[in-house]
Amino acid sequence: MNNQLEQFASDNNSGICPEALEYMLKANQGSAPAYGNDEWTQKATDYFRELFEIDCEVFFAFNGTAANSLSLAALCQSYHSVICHETSHIETDECGAPEFASNGSKLLLAQGENGKLTAEAIESLVTKRIDIHYPKPKVISITQSTEVGTLYSIDELLSIKEIARKYNLKIHMDGARFANAIAAMNKTPAEISWKSGVDVLCFCGTKNGMALGEAIIFFNKDLAEDFDYRCKQAGQLASKMRFISAPWLGLLETGAWLKNARHANQCAEYLENKLLSIDGVEMMFPREANAVFAKLPEHAIQILKEKGWQFYTFIGVGGVRFMSSWNTTQSRIDELVNDIKNAI
Numbered sequence: 001m002n003n004q005l006e007q008f009a010s011d012n013n014s015g016i017c018p019e020a021l022e023y024m025l026k027a028n029q030g031s032a033p034a035y036g037n038d039e040w041t042q043k044a045t046d047y048f049r050e051l052f053e054i055d056c057e058v059f060f061a062f063n064g065t066a067a068n069s070l071s072l073a074a075l076c077q078s079y080h081s082v083i084c085h086e087t088s089h090i091e092t093d094e095c096g097a098p099e100f101a102s103n104g105s106k107l108l109l110a111q112g113e114n115g116k117l118t119a120e121a122i123e124s125l126v127t128k129r130i131d132i133h134y135p136k137p138k139v140i141s142i143t144q145s146t147e148v149g150t151l152y153s154i155d156e157l158l159s160i161k162e163i164a165r166k167y168n169l170k171i172h173m174d175g176a177r178f179a180n181a182i183a184a185m186n187k188t189p190a191e192i193s194w195k196s197g198v199d200v201l202c203f204c205g206t207k208n209g210m211a212l213g214e215a216i217i218f219f220n221k222d223l224a225e226d227f228d229y230r231c232k233q234a235g236q237l238a239s240k241m242r243f244i245s246a247p248w249l250g251l252l253e254t255g256a257w258l259k260n261a262r263h264a265n266q267c268a269e270y271l272e273n274k275l276l277s278i279d280g281v282e283m284m285f286p287r288e289a290n291a292v293f294a295k296l297p298e299h300a301i302q303i304l305k306e307k308g309w310q311f312y313t314f315i316g317v318g319g320v321r322f323m324s325s326w327n328t329t330q331s332r333i334d335e336l337v338n339d340i341k342n343a344i
């Protein structure tokens with residue numbers, strides 16, 4: 001099997017980056033207290049506080065589905081609802097885990113261009129019904145960068161913050177590709193999170209270059225009350241926590257988290273530019289982070305598949321998603337582009 005061929009399917013098809021692996025090996029010397037009472041976990045959580053320039057509460061979970069579901073459950077009661085985009089991962093790719101973890105909080109879906117919620121769409125969902133028969137809106141969930149590879153600008157985030165304040169809603173951010181957003185936006189982590197009203201951020205380490213491990217960051221510390229119990233009950237408290245926190249420290253301390261994200265974004269930009277020069281290829285969404293969504297002729301998609309290229313085709317008929325990651329190489333992109341040209 002040629003593993004190289006897989007690399008445009010998803011950023012979680014990539015392996016562990018050297019910095020994360022190095023810190024994992026460092027953490028493997030001798031023994032350490034379990035359940036997060038170790039030095040690595042202390043250092044990593046302190047680093048997050050420094051990075052975000054605020055005293056926040058930090059927890060770790062094994063994957064994004066758990067991080068999103070448990071944090072959403074912490075923000076609402078079972079009779080509340082969560083407003084999200086119809087393409088959001090919590091709606092389409094988590095097998096009902098947010099509803100399950102919250103004992104039934106309902107997701108309310110909104111539409112919006114380029115995978116983004118707007119203040120208007122949120123307001124119309126909140127004001128549509130105010131009677132007792134409707135699950136009361138309590139949380140807005142936004143994904144940065146979005147499922148279609150776009151970014152919420154600071155202005156867009158601030159207009160959502162304003163609507164959240166107006167209707168007393170909490171803001172959850174799915175940061176599966178938060179690092180890619182930071183790399184693309186020239187903004188600080190604080191600016192696009194708590195300064196933009198985000199109460200809790202799920203910051204993904206896996207797609208950035210770790211083996212596994214997501215940080216759940218509560219900027220609103222009151223909301224983190226008993227969250228450690230929620231994680232434990234859900235089977236998300238790692239006993240050998242240091243093997244999640246040490247690689248996180250490796251990403252943060254060495255700057256690899258930004259380097260990896262920048263590299264992935266640059267690869268996507270390179271691919272986009274190459275594709276734009278081919279007749280018969282159209283972009284489906286603005287390319288703003290590490291995803292390229294392109295419309296290709298159906299016969300060309302078939303040929304690429306037969307050649308062994310792997311990519312997702314689940315959004316829109318005739319559309320393909322090419323995702324870059326920390327280990328994408330320019331030569332593989334060139335080969336892909338070449339095969340696309342020939343196929344068309």
Ligand SMILES: *Cc1c(COP(=O)(O)O)cnc(C)c1O
Nearest residue numbers: 063064065066089143147174176
């Ligand atoms: C990958 C991803 C997640 C996390 O998915 P898991 O498979 O549960 O780790 C969450 N949100 C978005 C937008 C993602 O792309």
